[in-house]
Amino acid sequence: MKEIRHFINGEYVASESGRLFDDIDPATGENIARVHEGGKAEIDRAVAAARAALDGEWGHLPIAERMARLHRVADRINERFEEFLAAECADTGKPRSMASHIDIPRGAANFKIFADLVKNVPTESFHMDTPDGTGALNYAIRRPKGVIGVISPWNLPLLLMTWKVGPALACGNAVVVKPSEETPQTTALLGEVMNEAGIPAGVYNVVHGFGPGSAGEYLTQHKGVDAVTFTGETRTGTAIMKAAAEGIRDVSFELGGKNPAIVFADADLDQAIEGTMRSAFANCGQVCFGTERVYVERPVFDEFVSRLKAGAEALKMGPSQDPDVNFGPLISQEHRDKVLGYYRLAEEEGATVVTGGGVPEMPEAFGGGAWIQPTIWTGLGDDARVVREEIFGPCCHIRPFDSEDEVVGLANDTDYGLAATVWTRDLARANRVVRRLEAGLLWVNSWFLRDLRTPFGGMKSSGIGREGGVHGLEFYSELSNVCIKL
Numbered sequence: 239m240k241e242i243r244h245f246i247n248g249e250y251v252a253s254e255s256g257r258l259f260d261d262i263d264p265a266t267g268e269n270i271a272r273v274h275e276g277g278k279a280e281i282d283r284a285v286a287a288a289r290a291a292l293d294g295e296w297g298h299l300p301i302a303e304r305m306a307r308l309h310r311v312a313d314r315i316n317e318r319f320e321e322f323l324a325a326e327c328a329d330t331g332k333p334r335s336m337a338s339h340i341d342i343p344r345g346a347a348n349f350k351i352f353a354d355l356v357k358n359v360p361t362e363s364f365h366m367d368t369p370d371g372t373g374a375l376n377y378a379i380r381r382p383k384g385v386i387g388v389i390s391p392w393n394l395p396l397l398l399m400t401w402k403v404g405p406a407l408a409c410g411n412a413v414v415v416k417p418s419e420e421t422p423q424t425t426a427l428l429g430e431v432m433n434e435a436g437i438p439a440g441v442y443n444v445v446h447g448f449g450p451g452s453a454g455e456y457l458t459q460h461k462g463v464d465a466v467t468f469t470g471e472t473r474t475g476t477a478i479m480k481a482a483a484e485g486i487r488d489v490s491f492e493l494g495g496k497n498p499a500i501v502f503a504d505a506d507l508d509q510a511i512e513g514t515m516r517s518a519f520a521n522c523g524q525v526c527f528g529t530e531r532v533y534v535e536r537p538v539f540d541e542f543v544s545r546l547k548a549g550a551e552a553l554k555m556g557p558s559q560d561p562d563v564n565f566g567p568l569i570s571q572e573h574r575d576k577v578l579g580y581y582r583l584a585e586e587e588g589a590t591v592v593t594g595g596g597v598p599e600m601p602e603a604f605g606g607g608a609w610i611q612p613t614i615w616t617g618l619g620d621d622a623r624v625v626r627e628e629i630f631g632p633c634c635h636i637r638p639f640d641s642e643d644e645v646v647g648l649a650n651d652t653d654y655g656l657a658a659t660v661w662t663r664d665l666a667r668a669n670r671v672v673r674r675l676e677a678g679l680l681w682v683n684s685w686f687l688r689d690l691r692t693p694f695g696g697m698k699s700s701g702i703g704r705e706g707g708v709h710g711l712e713f714y715s716e717l718s719n720v721c722i723k724l
């Protein structure tokens with residue numbers, strides 16, 4: 239059986255404790271690898287290696303050379319594309335058609351975009367008057383923050399991890415990554431790529447394990463970690479923020495969502511249905527900015543519901559290798575239990591089940607997998623837990639509305655503020671509505687369309703800070719002002 243080790247100081251190493259855990263294929267329930275579980279000892283070693291790397295070659299590389307090596311990282315991911323693709327699909331069960339178009343290409347792009355950006359971002363300078371008339375010159379210098387702790391989730395493992403590691407390394411930091419225990423493979427494989435690309439030992443370190451009482455918690459508590467960037471659940475973010483408070487260490491959080499889509503009657507319904515299909519069901523509904531609440535203007539409500547139902551029922555479920563498959567399993571049996579709990583709760587809360595609501599029949603080979611039906615509900619009250627809590631599964635509730643004011647109120651009636659989507663042909667109305675919606679990512683007549691130079695992050699309980707483009711540089715670097723008396 240394949241063994242997955244930590245990657246510390248440029249080498250793959252076993253856990254001191256000898257403890258290992260299983261890596262399960264969510265499509266079959268089979269164990270595909272054994273993973274070393276890190277503890278305090280491995281976090282200590284990884285943080286020490288990262289600190290030493292900052293003082294070594296990495297800390298002194300000319301910026302052009304640092305960027306050239308990050309370009310090589312991207313190139314090597316693309317050269318080893320099939321290996322990354324196979325590893326990501328084995329860990330997540332997601333369709334190859336999705337991972338080959340989104341996860342792996344974006345994993346590579348995340349290194350190029352930030353390398354190109356950092357080279358070209360200016361810092362400010364101000365000439366000031368002084369009483370003696372000679373004046374003074376102020377200019378800002380941008381420096382790496384130091385050792386960055388990176389804690390990433392399982393839904394888009396390589397994409398979301400490199401979305402942090404790319405800018406962190408472009409800014410000259412060193413990282414210690416704790417990938418999700420569900421999806422260790424691509425983060426581990428990236429260690430080989432770092433060595434091949436000439437990234438010095440200790441710049442990129444990986445320690446596998448769990449959250450509380452394991453590698454994740456120890457990483458956030460370690461005083462040698464200068465800042466923590468985390469993507470995952472809101473309640474995990476709360477725990478990490480408490481740990482980071484010790485030593486006043488900076489945090490950047492991309493957390494959960496309960497994202498609304500608003501469909502006005504004048505929308506291009508073909509587009510709105512295609513977009514809502516993707517936003518509710520892509521990646522088996524396990525996308526942070528996926529749509530779980532859909533509000534449809536009353537004149538087109540019935541048509542929208544019946545067409546979305548037809549779309550959900552036409553999804554092709556199956557193994558990731560099948561090129562026609564566009565719907566995979568959930569990440570684990572544990573997560574399926576959680577989602578099925580919400581499916582039951584929806585019925586208890588009085589929902590009409592338009593389609594789905596349970597577990598599909600699968601061929602015997604996939605009997606142990608975490609398969610679930612795409613599900614649509616109508617008829618729930620606005621206070622139903624199913625309408626208020628993040629489920630993170632392939633499901634949505636659709637509710638009619640009658641006016642712009644009403645729907646803005648409904649959309650904002652949530653603790654979260656990650657994403658919102660508006661479908662209308664009236665761009666003046668779109669502009670009016672999005673300016674009132676409380677979310678960090680606002681899409682009009684599209685969904686998941688991302689220019690990596692733009693700010694990315696959530697409001698309210700959905701996060702702190704913005705990553706993407708120059709915005710990430712605020713987190714991954716320190717600005718100091720130099721004032722020279724002339």
Ligand code: NAD
Binds near residue numbers: 391418419447492628
């Ligand atoms: P999770 O919070 O359970 O786990 C994320 C990571 O945190 C894992 O690596 C886990 O081991 C680690 N962890 C857990 N407890 C910890 C602790 N106390 N200290 C340190 N580390 C700890 O999240 P998940 O289930 O992997 O991912 C799904 C969640 O992520 C959903 O809520 C989803 O909305 C959110 N998400 C948000 C975004 C975004 O950009 N806003 C993107 C993807 C996923």
